[in-house]
Amino acid sequence: MKVDGHETEAAGTLLDVILALGIDLPHLCKDDNLPPIGACRTCLVEADGRIVAACHTPAAAVQEVQTRSVRAIELRQAVLRLTARMHGREPDVSGGPRSGELWAAYAAHGLERPSYPSRPRSAVDLSSPFFEFHEEPCILCGRCVVACQQLQHIGAIGIAGTATSARVTAGAAVAFAESACTACGSCVAACPTHALRPKPLRATHRPGDARGEEG
Amino acid sequence: MEKKVRSTCPFCGVGCGIVLHTRDNRITWVDDDPANPSSRGMLCVKGRFGVPFVEHPDRLTTPLIRREGRLQPATWDEALNHVAEQLLRFRGAFGSFASAKATNEDAFVQQKFVRLVMGTNNIDHCTRLCHSPSVEAMLEQLGSGATSNSYTDYEDASCLVLVGCDPGSNHPVIASRMRSALDNRGTRLVIVNPRRIDLAERADVFLQPLPGTDVALFNGLARCILDEGLEDREFIQQRTEGFAAWRAAVEEHTVEEYAGAAGVDPEALRQAARLYARPPARRGLPASERPGSCLVWGMGITQHSHGTDNARSLINLALLAGQLGRPGCGISPLRGQNNVQGCGDAGCIPDSLPGYQPYTDDAAALFEETWGAGIPRKPGMKATDMVERIASGEIRAMYIVGENPLLSEPNLAHAASLFRQLEFLVVQDLFLHETAELAHVVLPACSFAEKDGTFTNSERRVQRIRPAIPRIGQSRPDWEIIADLARRMAPRVGIDPRQFAYGSAEEVFAELARLTPQLRGMSYERLDREGGIQWPCPTPDHPGTRFLYADRFPRGLGKFVPVRQSRAAAELPDNEFPLVLNTGRVLYHWHGGTITRRVAALVEQMHEVPLAIHPRDAAELGIAEGDAVVVRSRRGRMTASAVVTDAVRPGSVFVPFVKLQESAANFLTNNVYDEPSRIPEYKVCAVRVEKKRPRPREVTGATPTAWRGT
Ligand code: SF4
Ligand code: FES
Helix, strand or coil: CEECCEECCCCCEHHHHHHHCCCCCCCCCCCCCCCCCCCCCCCEEEECCEEEEHHHCEHHHCCEEECCCHHHHHHHHHHHHHHHHHCCCCCCCCCCCCCCHHHHHHHHCCCCCCCCCCCCCCCEECCCCCEEEECCCCCCCCHHHHHHHHHCCCCCEEEECCHHHCEEEECCCECHHHCCCCCCCHHHHHCCCCCEEECCCCCECCCCCCCCCCC | CEEEEEEECCCECCCCEEEEEEECCEEEEEEECCCCCCCCCCCCHHHHHCHHHHHCCCCCCCCEEEECCEEEECCHHHHHHHHHHHHHHCCCCEEEECCCCCCHHHHHHHHHHHHHHCCCCCEECCHHHHCHHHHHHHHHHCCCCCCCCCHHHHHHCCEEEEECCCHHHHCHHHHHHHHHHHHHHCCEEEEECCECCHHHHHCCEEECCCCCCHHHHHHHHHHHHHHCCCCCHHHHHHHEECHHHHHHHHCCCCHHHHHHHHCCCHHHHHHHHHHHHCCCCCCCCCCCCCCCEEEEECHHHHCCCCHHHHHHHHHHHHHHHCCCCCCCCEEEECCCECCHHHHHHCCCECCEEHHHECCCHHHHHHHHHHHCCCCCCCCCCCHHHHHHCCCCCCCCEEEEECCCHHHHCCCHHHHHHHHHCCCEEEEEECCCCCCHHHCCEEEEECCHHHCCEEEECCCCEEEEECCCCCCCCCCECHHHHHHHHHHHHHHHHCCCHHHHCCCCHHHHHHHHHHHCHHHCCCCHHHHHHHCCEECCCCCCCCCCCCCCCCCCECCECEECCCCCCCCCCCCCCCCCCCEEEEEECCCCCCCCCCCHHHEHHHHHHCCCCEEEECHHHHHHHCCCCCCEEEEECCCCEEEEEEEECCCECCCEEEEECCCECCECHHHCCEEEECCCCCCEECCCEEEEEEECCCCCCCCCCCCCHHHCCC
8 A cells, every 4th residue: 555655564554554654643532552432533634535534444445545635634624623622721741641742733734722712611620649630621532531441441431421511521420539440540641631630740758747647 | 851761560560561751860750551561551550650659758868877776877888898797697597588579680699699698598588478378389289389371361261260369459450451351252250259359340250258268168169060070081181190089088078068168158159160160152262262261369368377278279170170271271379569470580489599499409500500609408497487586596687678577577566576686687678667677787779760670570571670760869779789798798708709790780680591491591682672571481582481381280290189178267256356357458558558658649549547347347336437446456456447348248357458657457467377388377367346536537538449349
């Protein structure tokens, strides 16, 4: 098969082939460690003249892929803009988990960061001692849900509601600390926008002082 | 500057791959490693969020020498010269504990020092307190003391039988892999545990036996298999010996009698037997393959005064059903510490040389030739014996690396009084813990994040750790400290100091691999290129071994050993101490807690020792959820916070052995031991529980889920 004019082996999905060639393509809902979800549509490419989501299209059936055709780029720009409208403020956390993927895709597509509309989804869950959930930057890609269910087989996270009222929740809309969550952090690692983010690892405890420790 | 360093989790024996992210030499995030075949991109809360302990301000930064009764800072030269002088006085009355948290390289240099320079085989480590009965039984019956299969076999099995273990808390990533088998492949699950663990919710059969009745239970299972003709006759005939005598012993009682002794329903026992011996095929199993069952066990089997008999009864079962030596079956004693497998492999056990080689002439000759000196042939003392024999003066000096026996030994008050009698005690560790406080010299060691080395996990996979941050203070890797000390002492005992002139961990590993047949094909170069390798790996082109015993056992034939249920435990409840205490662990803390008590988030998650008690007993004692309670045994007392739950049997209470707020279960436990393994009976002793006068306390979030099982 051919990708952007390069001859290559057709193995796995189109996204696998494209990334293996070192071509940069956004894939906000596809974690390297998880099965494809196909929710975000930021990985659209042109395959034999059709527009498809690269992350869950098997490469075997395709002859020629264009990631840089005008049509593909324009569609991805539109998708990214829509995604950004869903997306609120994101903290500027460098280092840390796999992250900042939306703005990297923005830059690669020549888009300017938007100013943020006020958003109806702005819940904050600080109940876990290990990580936090800030709904504002969440783009509902579903990576955390899949990490929890299909990687760790715990199933503490789900998406409740539909359309504009859809939101990520722990358990039956309870706080993380009251759900089946075991704080393995796979969702935090999977989140592309820092909606799920670790609490700073800094703080250390001295046996003998502070809460609960009596001599 | 930002860096990412691939390494291996320092907590449990699962051995997950981690990637340490650092900025300006501080750890900022711990990522999973999807390329690691043991963890496949998973981690648990400890691996992900527990690692900052390495940067804790309590880390020891200089050697300390006791002067005028107080531990005071000293230079390395002062400290090591002092230790060298002192230890030379105690040759012949010396013992050493190695660390299952340290690397294979650390362990190897330590046992070499003890055997060569101190001239004794008195070296042991915490395997004595966890799986020594499993190892004894496996060596006796099969000829090798390791897990026979791999985690991937849990996913290929058609049935999983989990006995006396709680992977959801103690081997969380193995639990995830097991749940994936249940979800994706319809694997059957049998759980045997006196406590209803989280995974029991998913079990096809859950057996909740009376404490200490394991032999009866497993003989009962065997009897069901025999009665229904489910045994693997071909396997028994071709691969085993001792069947007839063993069968006669099992047939002394009926299934009903065994079930009655263990306090379980005979029908459930039969169902479990059928699932283990002949499970229905899991989804996706090729029709040509026989459905396999994995037998997985933990401390619930071993930590009894008849722990070795318990382990034997399990191995008998595996031989009977022929569930060994194929993909998707096998036996797995789940290893606790990150490197408890490797510490034993590298020779830190009193009864054999590295690679479990005996002190016979041909095996020892290779070592003597390489090391250029004789080594003692008399088996050394086991860890628990070294401690007990301080009293008689047989042990007068000890060198303890990376262990805190004053949290991990049974009957802590008794153990502390013994350690105080030592004439010279050296402790080498990260923190000034309970044992270090009694030491004459304390040596600061590096953590896993500051050094090179290898850990061997529960599936025999040797994996690299690599330095991610600079050494804290003047701390040094364990092997380097011991080698330095050895060079100072060697000439005085007629040993060539060049025997300890290692320039790197890699050089140590090369010597270990050369002397140990099952590691001989490994090198850092291979481990770096290919990732972790599972032993046995005898040659450089050998890919490593996924499962053992495909066509023979190391001892030839597998051996059935008749076992009969003896007294359930050395100490049973009576009027004065009417409840049975069972100990174990929790997801959010690591063993005694020396490490995890120093991680703020983990302490926030669980800051008091919980005591699980059945609603019936709680009602009788007037205890409600969250009440502070006092627990007493004949040996000591502790306080805990009550969790009222029917996950424990009436008449039993469960307490994890982590020490929080000065409370630790090992003040209560009983220092009686199994023969021949000498493991203490942590799992059963008699206690009395009463409500403490209530006082206001701070409340955190809900009970953590891996403890929902309470
Ligand atoms: S399962 Fe064990 S090895 Fe894996 S992250 Fe947790 S403690 Fe570390
Ligand atoms: S990455 Fe393909 S749809 Fe999200």
